Structure formats: structure tokens, C-alpha cells
Amino acid sequence: MAHGHKSDEKIVYVGDSRVQAKTTRMIPQDFSAYPGKSEVFIPNFLLKEWMVGVVVLMGILVLVMSEAAPLGYPADPTNTEIIxxxxxxxxxxxxxxxxxxxxxxxxxxxxxxxxxxxxxxxxxxxxxxxxxxxxxxxxxxxxxxxxxxxxxxxxxxxxxxxxxxxxxxxxxIIPEHIKREQEMHAGGGEGGGGAKKPAAAQAAAIVAPDDPAASLYQKSTCLQCHGGDLKGMPSAKIPALRGVGDKHDKTEILGIIKNGQGNMPGQYDANIAKGLSADDIDKLADWLSKQKK
CATH class of the missing domain: 1.10.287 (Helix Hairpins)
Structure with missing residues (x-):
């Protein structure tokens, strides 16, 4: 190891960093005492397993990228029909x-x-x-x-x-991701970018919103499922009440409130429990029967 630029300074080598060439070949281990074993685990066997894992992972990545993840509707806690x-x-x-x-x-x-x-x-x-x-x-x-x-x-x-x-x-029941994909394809086929809203929901409007019975609706159990805008929840198969008067008259609507329809149980007693009287429910049914296109 030199400390200066003098030509006569003594150089002392403290080590040799050169890689020495091996003159002997590695002799594989003898695994004859272990039936079925023919190579060392590290690195031979582990390297082959790693390569197999890489190929499998690449195959999974290709499958993931080739097919988009199915998406349903936004989460709806009131939808009791989903499985x-x-x-x-x-x-x-x-x-x-x-x-x-x-x-x-x-x-x-x-x-x-x-x-x-x-x-x-x-x-x-x-x-x-x-x-x-x-x-x-x-x-x-x-x-x-x-x-x-x-x-x-x-x-x-x-x-x-x-x-x-x-x-x-x-x-x-049609699974939500399939239903949504069908709606998107149907909307795209008609020139739209997504699922179209039903024409009835677009055209119908609330009739007599200033009627006193409208305030009774806000106090009733109908509000929880059909919403304050009477549009219902199509994703949960809860129909809109806009235009309901075209399908049912006052007597039929009173019957639905008392006896229920489809998956909806009767709501008469529940509305009485919420403070509505029989006369209030009659006015509410009359107001709903006026909801026409």
C-alpha cells in the first residue's frame, strides 16, 4: 500500500481481490438414499418453482386484463331482493x-x-x-x-x-351486474352512452304538489321506499308513484295500502302507528290517484 508518489517507495499488498479460477468442478450430491429426490432445494428446485409461479401469475394477469370486472348498481340497503x-x-x-x-x-x-x-x-x-x-x-x-x-x-x-x-x-331475479350490463348495451345500441331512464319516469311529474295530502305523504311510510320525489327505486324493483293514477284508482290504492302488493306488505296499520288517521289515509289515496301523466 503506497502513501505517496515516490518511485522508490515500497508497495505492500494487503490482499488480492482477483477472483480465482476454480480448477475442480462441483460434484452433485448423492441423493440415492432419498427416493424421488434428485437435486438440491436451494437454488435448483426453488428456481424452477419460482419460474412456474411467474408463468401462472402472468396467465392470471392476462385473464384479469382481458375481462372487465362486473359492476352492479350502487349499494342499496333497502333492496331486500338481492342475494x-x-x-x-x-x-x-x-x-x-x-x-x-x-x-x-x-x-x-x-x-x-x-x-x-x-x-x-x-x-x-x-x-x-x-x-x-x-x-x-x-x-x-x-x-x-x-x-x-x-x-x-x-x-x-x-x-x-x-x-x-x-x-x-x-x-x-337477474343479478345486478348482468342487468346493468344489459341496460348499458341497450342504451349504447340506441345511440346513448348508458342505460336510458324509463319514459314514464322522465315524462310524469308530481300532480298537485301543494295539496295538503302531499304533506301527509311526507309523514307516511310510503316515503321510505318510494322517496320524497315519488320516483321509487328501480334497482330494487320499487315502482315510482308518478303516474300511478293511470294504473290504479283511489279504491285500488286504498286496497294496496291495506293489503299490500307483491313484496310490499300492508301499510295501513303502520301509517296509523305513525299518527295518520283513517281520514288522512283516505286523502292520501285520493291524492295518489291523481298522479297521472
Missing amino acids: PMPDWYFLFMYQLLKYPYTSGSWVVLGTVGVPGILFGALLLAPFLDTGKERRFYKRPIASALMFLSLIAVSYLTVFSWQHYTHELKSKN
Whole structure:
């Protein structure tokens, strides 16, 4: 190591940073004592697994980018007809929680107990199954548990989806993301950028908004679902009251208030409980019958 520019200064080397060429080749380990094992885990096996993971991830990214995520309507807490569904990889747990022994008073068993046992067994598997044999047909206990888990998860997933589709058909419900996509396509086909509003909702207006019965409407239970503007909630299949007089007369509207219609129960007693009298309800029905185009 030199400290100056003198030509006669002694140079002392403290180390050699040059990479030395190896004269001997690496000899692969002998795995003959381990049936089925032919290479070291790090880096050979791990590198191949990483490459497979990259290919799978790229395939998932291509699928995600090729198909847009389905979007439904904005969240509506008053919509009681929607059937909530989890993503497909949680369908088996969704179906499991429908059974009486994993729901109700047993819900802790279904949400914590069963998943805890399954994932706990998965974590303990490497410590419990320490045999050197890798062929599945020579590991009966581990293989039986694996096949039993696959069969159970597959059955619960398929059965959950079949039950969901059966509910849609029996209740005549179209999933929101499909309905919205149909509306967007219909609107785009007619030259619009999105779903068109029904002509009745655009043309009809509130008749006699200054009528005293209009203030009775604001106090009634009708307000909660049909809204202060009488437009209803089309996404939840709650019809608008604008133009309702073209479909029903006063007597029919009184009958609907008393007996209900479709999914709506009778509202007569509920309105009495809110402070409306029988005469007020009669005036309200008369005012609603005037709501015509």
C-alpha cells in the first residue's frame, strides 16, 4: 500500500481481490438414499418453482386484463331482493355456514372452529408426516386426508352455486351486474352512452304538489321506499308513484295500502302507528290517484 508518489517507495499488498479460477468442478450430491429426490432445494428446485409461479401469475394477469370486472348498481340497503354471494374461492365456506351445526348458536364452530382445525392441520402436516416416501399411494393417511378435503371443498362449492342459481330462477331475479350490463348495451345500441331512464319516469311529474295530502305523504311510510320525489327505486324493483293514477284508482290504492302488493306488505296499520288517521289515509289515496301523466 503506497502513501505517496515516490518511485522508490515500497508497495505492500494487503490482499488480492482477483477472483480465482476454480480448477475442480462441483460434484452433485448423492441423493440415492432419498427416493424421488434428485437435486438440491436451494437454488435448483426453488428456481424452477419460482419460474412456474411467474408463468401462472402472468396467465392470471392476462385473464384479469382481458375481462372487465362486473359492476352492479350502487349499494342499496333497502333492496331486500338481492342475494349476496362471496367470491368463488369462498363458496365452500359460504355453503358450510348454511348448515345448522355451523350456524345459529353453533356459528363460532363454523367460523372459527372448523377453519381453525383445517388450517392448523395444514400447518402441522410437515411436522407430523416426516416420512421420506413421496409417492402418494405409499402415504395412505396423508393422501386420504388430501382427497377427502378436495372432495368436500369441491362438493360444497358446486352445491352452493347450484343453490344460488336455483334461487335466482325461483325468485325470477337477474343479478345486478348482468342487468346493468344489459341496460348499458341497450342504451349504447340506441345511440346513448348508458342505460336510458324509463319514459314514464322522465315524462310524469308530481300532480298537485301543494295539496295538503302531499304533506301527509311526507309523514307516511310510503316515503321510505318510494322517496320524497315519488320516483321509487328501480334497482330494487320499487315502482315510482308518478303516474300511478293511470294504473290504479283511489279504491285500488286504498286496497294496496291495506293489503299490500307483491313484496310490499300492508301499510295501513303502520301509517296509523305513525299518527295518520283513517281520514288522512283516505286523502292520501285520493291524492295518489291523481298522479297521472
